[in-house]
Every structure is written in structure tokens, then in C-alpha cells.
Amino acid sequence: MTGTHCLLMRRELIAPQVAPQWPAGITVQHYTPEQAQAVHQLLQLAYLDGGGQIPTLERWLKAFETDAEYDPELCLLVRDAAGLVGVAQCWTSAYIKDLVVHPRARGQGLGRALLQQALVMFAERREGFVDLRVLEDNLPARRLYESVGLHVVRRELLP
Secondary structure (H helix, E strand, O other): OOOOEEEEEEEEOOOOOOOOOOOOOOEEEEOOHHHHHHHHHHHHHHHHHHOOOOOOHHHHHHHHHOOOOOOHHHEEEEEEOOEEEEEEEEEOOOEEEEEEEOHHHOOOOHHHHHHHHHHHHHHHOOOOEEEEEEEOOOHHHHHHHHHOOOEEEEEEEOO
């Protein structure tokens, strides 16, 4: 019997990082608690396609804001004229916990720009590398990550 696997992917930060190219009309800001509900809703929506799960708002918020690796400066929010369209939730251990783009905004380069901004942030913090996990069968996300230089470090069976 086979189970679901995820891949631990890594990108070394030795070379200078590429600055993100944001589409027109996009603004980038850091997370504030007032935006928790909108962030949670986007995570839920985005994970419908990617196969992940997000707990209830209350459980997610408690786990997110009380985690020892939480830093609101490492949570990027991307907005267009209609609202929140992207989130990169990162931890202080140079780990990208969540990276999602609203379905209506996909195909515009937002995922790549969010990922590149996260790499720039961690390079500025003098981290040696950045890690993330992705479900093995999430091919669109894997292609994005590989296109900016992340490589598979290990394959893990999910509990």
C-alpha cells in the first residue's frame, strides 16, 4: 500500500538573488492581525487545488501567531485592486510554510515573484538556504519551485 508523499526542497542562497518582477497594480505588504481572516480564507481556497489542509480560523491563528518561528515581517501579502491575491507565510528558520496565489490571479507571475521575494528576504537575513515542502503530486508548484532553483532533498511519507 502506498501513501501520500511530500518532497523537502531546498535552494542555497550563495549567489545574489533575483529581484521579483511584480505585475502592474500589485502591492506587497507584511501581515498584520487585522488581515488574519482574509489570509485564512485565501489559504483555504488555494489549498483546494493543491491538496493541503488548513484548520479552522481559530486553530490556524493560534498556531500561526504563537509559533516560536513566527515573524510578521516574514509573512508577505500581495494585493491587487480587488483584494488579497497571494500569501507567502515563512518561518524564521528559513522555511517557506505556505505559498499560495488566488485562482483568479494565477498565470501572472505572482507565485514566482512571491517566491523570489522570500528568497531575497532570507538572503538579507544571511541564511545559507531556504527549505519548503510540497506534495509530490502537486506538479504546478513543483515546476515553479524548480524553475527558481529549488531541488529535492528528500521524499517523505506523510502521516
